[in-house]
Amino acid sequence: AGERNLIGGAEHSGLLITGAATSGNTVAGNWIGVDGSGQSALRNKVAGVVLSDGAQANTIGGPGQGNLLSGNDIGIYLDSAAGNLIAGNIIGLAADGKTPLGNSTGGIFAINAAQNNQIGGTTPALRNVISGNGAPGTPFGQGIYIADTNSAANEILGNYIGTSSSGIAPAGNYRQGILIGAGAQNNQIGGTTPGAGNVIAYNGLGGIRIDSPYNRVQGNLVGVGGDGKTRLGNQSNGVRIGGNNNTVGPGNIISNNQHSGLLLLGSYTTVRANTFEQNGRSGVCVAGPNTTLDANLVRGNGTSSGSWPECSIRGGIVITSTDDTLVTDNTITGNADAGITVYGGQSNSLLGNSISGNLGLGIRLLSGGNNNVTAPLLRSTANDMLRGQSCASCRVEVFTDTTNQGRDFVGATVAGSDGSFALALDPEKLSGPRLTATQTDALGNTSPFATAVAAPRPAPPPPPATSWLYLPIAQR
Missing domain, CATH: 2.160.20 (Pectate Lyase C-like)
Structure with missing residues (x-):
């Protein structure tokens, strides 16, 4: 100082x-x-x-x-x-x-x-x-x-x-x-x-x-x-x-x-x-x-x-x-x-x-x-394949979530000229119970989320193997 x-x-x-x-x-x-x-x-x-x-x-x-x-x-x-x-x-x-x-x-x-x-x-x-x-x-x-x-x-x-x-x-x-x-x-x-x-x-x-x-x-x-x-x-x-x-x-x-x-x-x-x-x-x-x-x-x-x-x-x-x-x-x-x-x-x-x-x-x-x-229309998840309808040749992004939003990205595909699309799913890797999607057209406009559908569940595990053991009868 x-x-x-x-x-x-x-x-x-x-x-x-x-x-x-x-x-x-x-x-x-x-x-x-x-x-x-x-x-x-x-x-x-x-x-x-x-x-x-x-x-x-x-x-x-x-x-x-x-x-x-x-x-x-x-x-x-x-x-x-x-x-x-x-x-x-x-x-x-x-x-x-x-x-x-x-x-x-x-x-x-x-x-x-x-x-x-x-x-x-x-x-x-x-x-x-x-x-x-x-x-x-x-x-x-x-x-x-x-x-x-x-x-x-x-x-x-x-x-x-x-x-x-x-x-x-x-x-x-x-x-x-x-x-x-x-x-x-x-x-x-x-x-x-x-x-x-x-x-x-x-x-x-x-x-x-x-x-x-x-x-x-x-x-x-x-x-x-x-x-x-x-x-x-x-x-x-x-x-x-x-x-x-x-x-x-x-x-x-x-x-x-x-x-x-x-x-x-x-x-x-x-x-x-x-x-x-x-x-x-x-x-x-x-x-x-x-x-x-x-x-x-x-x-x-x-x-x-x-x-x-x-x-x-x-x-x-x-x-x-x-x-x-x-x-x-x-x-x-x-x-x-x-x-x-x-x-x-x-x-x-x-x-x-x-x-x-x-x-x-x-x-x-x-x-x-x-x-x-x-939003795109999600039609089916039969045979672990998500199928639906979007605008022609649009990019479709698929998500999982607990509601109708999109927490986890699953994958993307491009719809055909008729708007139909399909995306193979691996149920073992899906992290949420519901699937939803967006579509983005050729001009870059992205839609809201689609109405969600239930995600396919993994196949149940096979029952445990059963084996039998036969013992001789004891003589008294």
Whole structure:
């Protein structure tokens, strides 16, 4: 504490680092924007720290030497700055790490060709706590805001965004935890290496919003505390994607958020190997074309009631008024309405998924969704051969389940030109008592599940062999 600077009350920035030749500097252990108690603001009017005009390879904080940056207009402002490290700081809370003392406009801004900056890191010592930022009346109010088409290749790793320094108590930012917009691209939120994921929870307008292309969201806890179980849902969607060609996954856990876990408005989004659980409205809502959802777990969503301005249908996965969605190899279970709803739109293919235990239908088509393609008709399982009728030359996928949904994939076949199909069954390998099926036409429209029929039972085992032993009669 004896080496701490108190930097506050400036008409511009508390600290300005500027120019491409300005590199290799470290700002460590200071209180910037607060008074000596660490509990009250001593505002710097533009930002606590500004790095601008090419300032590069500087460190704000560091392991064991983080700064307290609270009570300013903006905590840290990266304006045309590159290759800087921001780590180990508290941004937006008081010195106790839990009381909100926000930077009124936002926590960290990275704009105007801010590139290759690292916010946080993969160890706890590099973690920033970015919480409590924003206020009514500002157009911003995010924990982190990245903007401009040339703001690229920035990494946001291992931070607590919207919680106290404990990671399990709420201290949300006023609007989103993270907003990437105005064309900023090739930025990464989280990662696949241990410790790279962020905790993004309890923020006012959602956890993450991305309105620009080619960004990645991986390995984060969104709506969950740092212990992986405390329910700290963001107060809108967990993740909202408005830009094109973004990637969500692998490894995100997106749970407990008030609206959808993931709302997709952009095109060509890939969503792979994530968990969407106990979100109020839906696990995933797809409202943009050419989306791929693959190998995700979607369970327990849709428990809230009410009306919402975006994607108002509840359930596991909702595809609304859009085309060419590919939903493959997901597990969709225990949702409070339909497992998958297709509302309007065409050529939405639902292939190889495990769909079971949802309170509504397994697959539901509304308002002409998928051209209202009908379910196939299952006729017979005689001689361990499932026979039925579908649309001509359509792909028929067969499942077992305890009800009329499709928990376990059995196999697939293509119907003949007259629509008839047959699929050989091995009763020893059927895991459920009922068989059902879907059909997908040549345009990629998948039907609801067929009315189930009883699955053939394995042949009973042969009776045990009986042998006789004859003994001689004893003479007395």
